[in-house]
Amino acid sequence: MFGLLGTLNLAASSLQAQMTGLEVSGQNLANVNTTGYTRQRVNLGTTTDIGTADGPQGTGVEVTSIEQTVNALLNSQIQNQNSVSGYWNGQQTALQSAQDGLNEFLSGASGSSSTGTTTDSSSGLSSQLSGFFDAAQAVATSPTSTSARQTLISAAQSLTTSFNQISDQFSSLNTSLNASLSGNVTSANQLLTDIAGLNKQISTSEFSGGNANDLRDEREQDLENLGSLVSFSSSTGANGSVNVAIGGQTLVSGDQVADTLQTYSGTNGNLYVQTAAGGVPLTLTGGSMQGTIAARDGTLATLQSGVDTLAGTLITQVNALHSAGYSMTGSTGANFFNGSNAGTITVNAALAANPSLIQASGSATATGDNTVALQIAQLASANETALGGQTFQASYTQMVGAMGDDLQTANDQVSSQSSVSQMLATQQSSVSGVSVDEEMTNLMSFQKAYEASSELVQTVNAMLETTIQMKTS
Amino acid sequence: MRVTDSAFNSSFINQLNGLTSQQYNLQNQVTTGLRIQAPSDDPGAMEDTLNDQANVAAQTQYGNNITTLQTRATSIYTVLQSLQAASSQAGEYATSAGNGVQDPSALQTDGSEVNGLLNQVVALANTQDPSTGQYLFGGTASSQPPFVATKDANGNITGVTYQGNATVNQTDIGSGVSVTVDIPGANTTGTGARGLFTDSQSGADFINHLISLRDDLNSGNAAAVTTTDSANLQKDEDNITYQVANNGVAQTHLDAASTLVTNNSTSLNTMISNSSSANMVQTMVQLNAAQNAYQAALESGVKVMQLSILNYLS
Numbered sequence: 001m002f003g004l005l006g007t008l009n010l011a012a013s014s015l016q017a018q019m020t021g022l023e024v025s026g027q028n029l030a031n032v033n034t035t036g037y038t039r040q041r042v043n044l045g046t047t048t049d050i051g052t053a054d055g056p057q058g059t060g061v062e063v064t065s066i067e068q069t070v071n072a073l074l075n076s077q078i079q080n081q082n083s084v085s086g087y088w089n090g091q092q093t094a095l096q097s098a099q100d101g102l103n104e105f106l107s108g109a110s111g112s113s114s115t116g117t118t119t120d121s122s123s124g125l126s127s128q129l130s131g132f133f134d135a136a137q138a139v140a141t142s143p144t145s146t147s148a149r150q151t152l153i154s155a156a157q158s159l160t161t162s163f164n165q166i167s168d169q170f171s172s173l174n175t176s177l178n179a180s181l182s183g184n185v186t187s188a189n190q191l192l193t194d195i196a197g198l199n200k201q202i203s204t205s206e207f208s209g210g211n212a213n214d215l216r217d218e219r220e221q222d223l224e225n226l227g228s229l230v231s232f233s234s235s236t237g238a239n240g241s242v243n244v245a246i247g248g249q250t251l252v253s254g255d256q257v258a259d260t261l262q263t264y265s266g267t268n269g270n271l272y273v274q275t276a277a278g279g280v281p282l283t284l285t286g287g288s289m290q291g292t293i294a295a296r297d298g299t300l301a302t303l304q305s306g307v308d309t310l311a312g313t314l315i316t317q318v319n320a321l322h323s324a325g326y327s328m329t330g331s332t333g334a335n336f337f338n339g340s341n342a343g344t345i346t347v348n349a350a351l352a353a354n355p356s357l358i359q360a361s362g363s364a365t366a367t368g369d370n371t372v373a374l375q376i377a378q379l380a381s382a383n384e385t386a387l388g389g390q391t392f393q394a395s396y397t398q399m400v401g402a403m404g405d406d407l408q409t410a411n412d413q414v415s416s417q418s419s420v421s422q423m424l425a426t427q428q429s430s431v432s433g434v435s436v437d438e439e440m441t442n443l444m445s446f447q448k449a450y451e452a453s454s455e456l457v458q459t460v461n462a463m464l465e466t467t468i469q470m471k472t473s
Numbered sequence: 474m475r476v477t478d479s480a481f482n483s484s485f486i487n488q489l490n491g492l493t494s495q496q497y498n499l500q501n502q503v504t505t506g507l508r509i510q511a512p513s514d515d516p517g518a519m520e521d522t523l524n525d526q527a528n529v530a531a532q533t534q535y536g537n538n539i540t541t542l543q544t545r546a547t548s549i550y551t552v553l554q555s556l557q558a559a560s561s562q563a564g565e566y567a568t569s570a571g572n573g574v575q576d577p578s579a580l581q582t583d584g585s586e587v588n589g590l591l592n593q594v595v596a597l598a599n600t601q602d603p604s605t606g607q608y609l610f611g612g613t614a615s616s617q618p619p620f621v622a623t624k625d626a627n628g629n630i631t632g633v634t635y636q637g638n639a640t641v642n643q644t645d646i647g648s649g650v651s652v653t654v655d656i657p658g659a660n661t662t663g664t665g666a667r668g669l670f671t672d673s674q675s676g677a678d679f680i681n682h683l684i685s686l687r688d689d690l691n692s693g694n695a696a697a698v699t700t701t702d703s704a705n706l707q708k709d710e711d712n713i714t715y716q717v718a719n720n721g722v723a724q725t726h727l728d729a730a731s732t733l734v735t736n737n738s739t740s741l742n743t744m745i746s747n748s749s750s751a752n753m754v755q756t757m758v759q760l761n762a763a764q765n766a767y768q769a770a771l772e773s774g775v776k777v778m779q780l781s782i783l784n785y786l787s
Contacts, residue, residue: 422484
């Protein structure tokens with residue numbers, strides 16, 4: 001028996017505990033839309049009872065802890081999933097730009113035939129290639145026709161312009177991807193600094209007991225964001241700190257940033273990632289950084305090299321035939337194309353200025369001869385060793401198809417990884433998310449308990465008054 | 474499973490985004506009539522379409538080549554008909570002289586007629602292509618008159634010099650299929666395309682044979698006309714007949730090739746359509762389904778979102 005005053009204390013502890021519960025529910029409701037917020041739960045426990053002759057008697061209630069409802073395994077899965085999603089997002093962005101740079105799109109219906117709708121390729125290299133060879137055919141059919149020669153020059157200029165534009169686009173894209181990688185490294189370094197800082201704050205906050213829930217939420221968000229940029233491994237250290245390692249190199253150890261990331265230029269002139277202080281090149285396995293690197297050094301490099309080889313082979317083969325031919329003025333030895341690759345290919349300016357200098361004839365004395373023009377036109381169906389035994393057209397369309405395959409794979413992966421991410425987010429939300437209905441119910445529960453405890457206080461108060469009146473009366 | 478407000482909202486937004494994206498793609502297909510527009514839409518179909526489009530362009534060019542060759546073959550045929558008529562007339566004069574009933578003055582009159590034929594034949598030998606202005610019978614040296622006549626003081630042709638060559642151009646009329654409709658004016662090499670006026674394989678030398686006939690008629694040498702000129706003129710006529718037949722074969726070949734090009738283009742366009750065009754009926758059905766799903770998602774989502782315990786607290 002601890003009397004009325006003891007009972008009053010019991011009621012007071014209840015009021016305090018219910019109030020705390022109310023506050024936690026209020027905090028949860030306030031952050032219902034906060035990204036990364038983990039719902040908190042107040043744990044109540046009975047205070048130590050007192051042994052009496054009648055048996056142990058309760059002394060009230062107390063808040064034992066306020067803790068986050070978190071599933072560490074789910075959080076770890078989300079970090080890993082972010083790395084996978086980041087990788088494919090990086091690939092998708094780079095390859096989408098490569099596809100745009102290639103400009104090989106089908107335009108809308110340009111007309112219709114009895115067999116159905118016909119389509120046309122806008123201004124891609126494919127139509128320029130066939131346009132060039134077809135124009136050479138026209139010269140072969142009318143070797144002395146000025147208009148046919150002019151058309152050949154125009155078709156060749158369109159072709160070289162397309163090659164130049166594609167080369168420029170790929171070059172710009174390469175520069176952009178390197179810049180993007182540098183930007184990602186800067187962001188990752190900032191996150192590493194933030195994580196080390198939060199480790200310190202969490203350690204300090206939790207030193208005297210309790211949980212630094214909001215700081216942990218913030219660190220979890222940073223870890224998830226880091227996962228989007230680069231794949232990493234983490235371990236939980238002393239005092240609740242999280243250690244981070246990338247490519248086997250420890251970068252965050254406790255509250256210290258052991259090392260940071262930096263880019264370095266590889267032998268091909270492209271940027272890669274290494275540790276800043278240690279200078280150790282890192283082999284990345286996921287995240288948008290690796291996605292960018294993989295797309296840049298894979299599909300894009302192959303495409304760039306392929307288009308250069310295509311242009312180089314065209315220059316070599318056409319020039320070999322053309323330089324042996326004769327123009328309408330009897331001149332010989334001139335190249336048709338200048339340059340050596342997609343970026344440098346141009347039409348010989350002298351020919352462009354005077355199409356009669358096109359060396360279409362195989363004879364110095366026969367201006368009407370079409371031998372060379374026909375040979376150039378027939379290159380369209382020639383299988384070129386430098387192009388893997390394929391024709392110019394087949395080689396190019398295969399490049400387009402391969403790039404399309406890679407982008408389609410990236411699109412599919414982004415889509416499916418998005419579903420996985422969504423599923424994990426739903427699971428995480430199921431554990432850690434705030435439900436308004438649930439919190440409102442808790443709110444009422446705490447409110448009712450608070451009201452009941454208040455009633456107890458009033459009752460005890462009335463009883464105390466009665467007791468006091470008994471003495472004074 | 475415990476479903477929170479944020480999970481519901483996030484899922485709802487994702488579903489709406491997915492359905493909107495689906496509608497966008499389907500509406501785009503309906504508007505453009507294309508199932509694929511970018512390589513990543515269907516890489517294999519895109520490859521096929523690009524290759525087929527290049528083939529269609531090539532077929533169109535073959536068609537243009539055929540049209541050009543048909544025009545040239547027709548021009549050549551017109552000349553060949555005139556040459557056949559001249560050859561026939563010359564033959565008649567030679568036959569008439571061989572009858573032995575004509576006096577020298579009559580032979581001279583015939584000689585004068587043959588001289589006219591000669592001038593006509595030399596003019597025909599230097600016929601230009603009406604579309605390109607190139608000389609039809611100079612071989613590939615077609616920018617100058619192939620036959621240069623030598624004349625005496627009276628303006629009569631006494632001989633011709635051939636400035637052309639014996640080479641003829643081949644032109645593609647299909648993949649791996651080349652033809653020529655050109656005829657060189659003269660070919661004394663014994664190989665290659667037969668010359669129209671002078672040809673060592675057939676023994677034809679039409680212009681010089683006409684000069685001989687004219688000179689023999691003018692000189693009253695009926696015996697030479699009979700023994701030599703008639704036989705020579707027969708070779709010329711045979712050669713012209715050969716060229717007419719060749720021209721006919723070439724034109725038939727061109728007609729067949731033209732039909733083939735049209736058929737190829739038609740089937741290639743069908744293949745392009747099959748690869749890249751949208752199936753309108755199917756696409757519209759899919760669009761309707763996507764619209765229905767979108768509407769259902771909106772209605773159900775809004776209804777669920779409106780419900781909360783807050784509505785029942787007072």
